Amino acid sequence: MTAQTVDPAVVSAFVADAVAAPSMHNVQPWRFQYMPSTGILRLRMDPARVLPAADPRDWGLHLGCGAALLNLRVAAVHAGWQARFSLLPDAADPELLAEVAFIRPPAADQDLEDLYAALRRRHTNRQPFTDEAVPPEVLDGLKGAAVSEGARLTFLSPWQVETVLELVWDAEHEEAMAPDVREDIDRWTRAGSGRATADGIPEYAFGPRRHGGLGLVRDFAGQRHIEGRETAIFEKTPCLAVLGTQRDRRVDWLHAGQALERVLLQATLDGLATSLSSHALEWPELRWAVRDPRSATGYAQMLLRLGYGPIAPATPRRPVSDVLDII
Structure with missing residues (x-):
């Protein structure tokens, strides 16, 4: 895969957008590695964030990482790059989910570019919706x-x-x-933990x-009591x-x-x-x-x-410094 070198600060911005993606129970099961010498960004699973009982096949983990990859592609197009990706590029390294090369000028993809406006507005909404039909x-x-x-x-x-x-x-x-x-x-x-996470x-x-x-x-919540919950x-x-x-x-x-x-x-x-x-x-x-x-x-x-429903609150995200390594 031929890649062009992208400034690490730009890649950090791409990753910040990527991690706005949803993941099962918001575990955020991804890690990124960027190699400026080759221009390749790797998307890896984070083995510390698996769900051994709820997701024993890592199916949900792969869905979440795939969603993060789509956000990365949207962010790259918005910034004037194309993110060309290869999925599961190394059979001997099952934790490596994708390798991404950044190409300029990008291929025209207005539909992908248009999605950027929604990237930070998308939130999972667990409130009741109205009865208005979707056209x-x-x-x-x-x-x-x-x-x-x-x-x-x-x-x-x-x-x-x-x-x-x-x-x-x-x-x-x-x-x-x-x-x-x-x-x-x-x-x-x-x-009920009262902790900011x-x-x-x-x-x-x-x-x-x-x-x-x-x-x-x-x-x-399950059987746990949430004070003031309606x-x-x-x-x-x-x-x-x-x-x-x-x-x-x-x-x-x-x-x-x-x-x-x-x-x-x-x-x-x-x-x-x-x-x-x-x-x-x-x-x-x-x-x-x-x-x-x-x-x-x-x-x-x-x-x-x-x-159609009320605006939902955002759920927390890990800082880029926790999920991106420049190597």
């Missing part, structure tokens, strides 16, 4: 965003929504009976507790979509992560609020049931909830 042309644009990254986005019919909500309810019960999974979740959710999900981002019925929004009624028939890929290899997870972030950024530009649910997909026996058997998509990679 079909907006949904079609989101489908196109997924296709451009090699994935498919399928919006669910009302009866499919009911089925998925029941699967999420099943996942909640599976989780309650799995203390090792709850331990992973409790480690990364900051309920740079990762995990703080209690202010939990959203209200659901009042009755089934819902897609995960209650990270209860709310969520939309009865949410606008749900399944992001999927034809295959289920590590490289497919990285493509799915890029597609996921591209959809989320486009949705943010379109004025939509979004939240993610991997709840049912974390259990193999439930994940297969999420898939629409009439769809060409073989494997569900993420459930998305979209709609």
